[in-house]
Amino acid sequence: MSEITTSELDRRTLLRRAAAVGLVATPGVSFLSACAGSSGDGGDTKQATGTKSADNPLGIDPKAGVEIVIFDGGLGTKYATDVDTPLFNRKWPDAKITYSATQQVATTIKPRLNAGNAPDMINNSGTDLMDFGAIVKAGQAADLSDLFAAPSLDIPGKTVAETLVPGAVQQGTYDGKPYAVNYSFTVFGLWYNRKLFEKNGWTVPTTWADFTALLDKIKAAGITPFGYAGANAPYYMVRAIMTSAAKIGTEQVLKDIDNLKPGAWTNDAVFKAAQAWGEIGTKYIDKSYLGLKHTEVQLQQNQDKLAFYPCGSWLENEQAASTPPTFEYAMMAYPGVTASDQLPATAINAAAGEIYFAAAKSKNPQGGKEYLRTMLSKEAAVEFTKLTKSLTVVAGAADGLTISPGLTSANEALSKAGKDVFMGYLFDTWYKKLDDASREAANQLMFKGGDAKKFCDTMEAASRAVAKDSSITKFDRS
Amino acid sequence: MRHGKYPFIIGFLVVPLALYLTFVVGAYLQMFQLSLTDWSGYGAFRYVGLDNFAKLWDDSVFWIALRHNLYILIGMPIVTIGFSLFLAFLLNVGGRSGGGGPRGVRGSKVYRIVYFFPQLLALPIVAVIFGRVFGSDRSGMINGLLPDSWSPRLFLADERWALVCIAVVLIWQQVGFYVVLFSAGMGSIGQEIYEAAALDGATKITLFFRITLPLLWDTLQVAWVYLGIAAFDLFALVNIISVNKGGPNNATQVLSYQIFLNAFQNSQAGYASAIGVVLFFLTLTFAALTLRVTRRDAAQA
Numbered sequence: 081m082s083e084i085t086t087s088e089l090d091r092r093t094l095l096r097r098a099a100a101v102g103l104v105a106t107p108g109v110s111f112l113s114a115c116a117g118s119s120g121d122g123g124d125t126k127q128a129t130g131t132k133s134a135d136n137p138l139g140i141d142p143k144a145g146v147e148i149v150i151f152d153g154g155l156g157t158k159y160a161t162d163v164d165t166p167l168f169n170r171k172w173p174d175a176k177i178t179y180s181a182t183q184q185v186a187t188t189i190k191p192r193l194n195a196g197n198a199p200d201m202i203n204n205s206g207t208d209l210m211d212f213g214a215i216v217k218a219g220q221a222a223d224l225s226d227l228f229a230a231p232s233l234d235i236p237g238k239t240v241a242e243t244l245v246p247g248a249v250q251q252g253t254y255d256g257k258p259y260a261v262n263y264s265f266t267v268f269g270l271w272y273n274r275k276l277f278e279k280n281g282w283t284v285p286t287t288w289a290d291f292t293a294l295l296d297k298i299k300a301a302g303i304t305p306f307g308y309a310g311a312n313a314p315y316y317m318v319r320a321i322m323t324s325a326a327k328i329g330t331e332q333v334l335k336d337i338d339n340l341k342p343g344a345w346t347n348d349a350v351f352k353a354a355q356a357w358g359e360i361g362t363k364y365i366d367k368s369y370l371g372l373k374h375t376e377v378q379l380q381q382n383q384d385k386l387a388f389y390p391c392g393s394w395l396e397n398e399q400a401a402s403t404p405p406t407f408e409y410a411m412m413a414y415p416g417v418t419a420s421d422q423l424p425a426t427a428i429n430a431a432a433g434e435i436y437f438a439a440a441k442s443k444n445p446q447g448g449k450e451y452l453r454t455m456l457s458k459e460a461a462v463e464f465t466k467l468t469k470s471l472t473v474v475a476g477a478a479d480g481l482t483i484s485p486g487l488t489s490a491n492e493a494l495s496k497a498g499k500d501v502f503m504g505y506l507f508d509t510w511y512k513k514l515d516d517a518s519r520e521a522a523n524q525l526m527f528k529g530g531d532a533k534k535f536c537d538t539m540e541a542a543s544r545a546v547a548k549d550s551s552i553t554k555f556d557r558s
Numbered sequence: 559m560r561h562g563k564y565p566f567i568i569g570f571l572v573v574p575l576a577l578y579l580t581f582v583v584g585a586y587l588q589m590f591q592l593s594l595t596d597w598s599g600y601g602a603f604r605y606v607g608l609d610n611f612a613k614l615w616d617d618s619v620f621w622i623a624l625r626h627n628l629y630i631l632i633g634m635p636i637v638t639i640g641f642s643l644f645l646a647f648l649l650n651v652g653g654r655s656g657g658g659g660p661r662g663v664r665g666s667k668v669y670r671i672v673y674f675f676p677q678l679l680a681l682p683i684v685a686v687i688f689g690r691v692f693g694s695d696r697s698g699m700i701n702g703l704l705p706d707s708w709s710p711r712l713f714l715a716d717e718r719w720a721l722v723c724i725a726v727v728l729i730w731q732q733v734g735f736y737v738v739l740f741s742a743g744m745g746s747i748g749q750e751i752y753e754a755a756a757l758d759g760a761t762k763i764t765l766f767f768r769i770t771l772p773l774l775w776d777t778l779q780v781a782w783v784y785l786g787i788a789a790f791d792l793f794a795l796v797n798i799i800s801v802n803k804g805g806p807n808n809a810t811q812v813l814s815y816q817i818f819l820n821a822f823q824n825s826q827a828g829y830a831s832a833i834g835v836v837l838f839f840l841t842l843t844f845a846a847l848t849l850r851v852t853r854r855d856a857a858q859a
């Protein structure tokens with residue numbers, strides 16, 4: 081041994097030579113290999129099928145196993161293990177369900193998709209979710225047309241599609257074909273503490289003038305009137321700006337944006353919405369929120385240091401552990417922006433979310449779809465809402481349930497909106513680059529001076545760049 | 559002479575080298591291949607020649623990221639090495655010289671261990687801790703210590719300072735390792751050299767520049783290459799503590815994070831591979847240049 085240590089090949093020289101030939105890994109690059117599996121289509125997997133019948137509309141093989149993967153996040157996994165799987169097995173006792181849960185969806189699923197060995201049903205969610213547009217483009221998601229046309233499991237006389245809230249199928253539709261079940265139903269609005277507002281005699285505003293007058297009062301009371309987390313939740317703010325733009329100029333404004341129509345972002349409605357919100361940013365935001373994460377800002381709201389927080393109806397459940405008894409979540413629709421708004425102030429943006437899909441190249445895609453049909457039954461939907469305090473896309477499934485105050489308030493806002501419930505936009509899932517750009521632009525608008533023209537121009541340029549990039553798959557909606 | 563040395567070494571290296579070839583070199587080769595494709599990360603791809611590189615040329619964010627990597631490459635090693643050298647010198651030679659040659663300052667053994675602590679923490683943990691230290695409201699440690707009359711500093715949320723904050727974290731984590739590395743180097747410098755110099759009336763500063771630094775040159779070179787490679791990385795820090803994905807306004811964007819965003823968020827694995835290829839050559843060029851520029855006749859101890 082001593083011969084080695086005393087030789088010219090001592091430790092330092094070895095290290096140095098190693099570095100010189102690049103043996104010390106070039107940073108950041110090696111993790112690319114993590115996703116570079118077999119690039120083939122793996123299309124020769126033998127897929128299980130059975131005979132179609134009235135009782136078996138999707139034609140599954142009753143004895144073939146079904147593998148499902150659930151994201152273990154804010155919704156938990158109990159609804160899958162304790163509700164959906166037993167329900168599935170009640171009808172198909174011989175089909176063995178292989179269940180697993182993960183927080184790393186892309187990390188665990190992506191290599192399997194590329195290897196042609198996908199699970200049959202996948203819940204694509206969380207921070208490590210896969211770009212679903214790219215999955216569709218790569219032919220990895222099964223066409224769900226037959227699922228939506230199949231009769232509902234327990235709502236007689238209706239197809240699965242007919243049991244869902246309007247827009248639910250559309251939300252998972254790519255170029256005219258449905259590929260995803262967006263299972264949970266989220267209502268977006270401004271969240272506040274009902275008890276704090278009652279104590280101070282503050283009333284819910286419907287016009288922008290009332291809104292800013294209330295923000296002034298709140299400010300005078302020593303509370304930050306409005307805020308959101310700039311560090312990781314600027315898309316909450318994007319949602320607010322887009323909702324206001326839709327109120328000014330109808331949902332068509334958002335459709336144009338999704339379709340990358342030239343001038344969609346410099347549209348007058350977008351400009352006016354950005355202008356109104358930019359002013360809120362200049363006058364009523366705490367600048368330090370730019371550096372905070374969503375849980376930190378949400379905690380400040382729970383401590384009554386912040387009055388209004390723009391968010392979706394998952395907020396109440398997410399904060400359940402941090403909400404003191406003096407705090408009761410309530411939600412209001414975004415106020416109307418101008419006197420000539422084309423949608424009423426009660427209009428609400430509500431959207432299906434949380435993607436579940438059947439893999440096209442798994443062993444038993446039909447089994448995966450049958451599992452989805454089980455999830456979309458009324459019985460499963462009711463239990464899901466009870467367990468997760470979230471609404472589902474199964475229409476009316478929550479009716480008659482005793483639900484939490486925040487969700488009740490969201491439900492009320494929905495019924496007040498009537499027919500003026502709109503799905504919103506899809507550019508954030510279709511074009512991740514545009515999504516990133518919108519987050520940064522919203523932060524700039526709200527924290528750096530409220531320049532609405534800059535917001536519009538930046539986003540228009542980003543949209544142009546996506547439109548002319550041939551490597552990005554384009555989608556259309558109407 | 560030294561018969562049988564190489565078979566002995568090779569015997570030890572075969573297995574690691576095989577693993578290395580498969581999982582590192584293999585992955586690199588695949589990256590070179592993928593950089594010529596339009597692979598999204600899912601399913602099939604087609605070859606598009608050098609399109610990805612042409613796109614890089616026009617990508618303003620790529621240039622911003624590259625610039626940031628170069629800032630860190632220039633600034634961070636200088637500060638880290640300077641600071642580590644200073645501390646190591648104090649620990650080894652900086653104390654009062656008694657009869658038995660040079661020695662470290664009082665308690666140097668304890669310091670040596672304490673300085674090494676940050677190195678024991680995984681980088682993501684360090685990042686999470688410093689995310690709290692640099693918190694932009696009063697709950698952030700530094701802002702919590704500021705007088706109430708000051709408005710909270712934004713640190714990571716301030717475009718001018720965000721990258722500096724990240725560099726500070728990296729330096730904090732690295733210094734301990736280099737203190738130990740340089741200490742080991744200084745330990746191998748013969749005591750009699752210092753004694754002789756001290757007898758001739760050399761000051762501490764003279765000792766440092768005339769004896770320590772020249773005899774430590776090899777170690778410094780290694781340190782420089784290592785720190786340079788670390789300067790090209792920064793992924794974990796940026797991913798965990800930067801505001802809004804390398805923000806605000808791309809102020810903390812770096813190449814490794816661009817690779818991550820493009821490969822895993824934007825589904826442009828081919829494009830991300832092209833950035834990877836650029837990064838590979840940058841790092842290689844840097845290592846080669848450093849070794850060439852700093853080459854000098856080894857001072858024999």
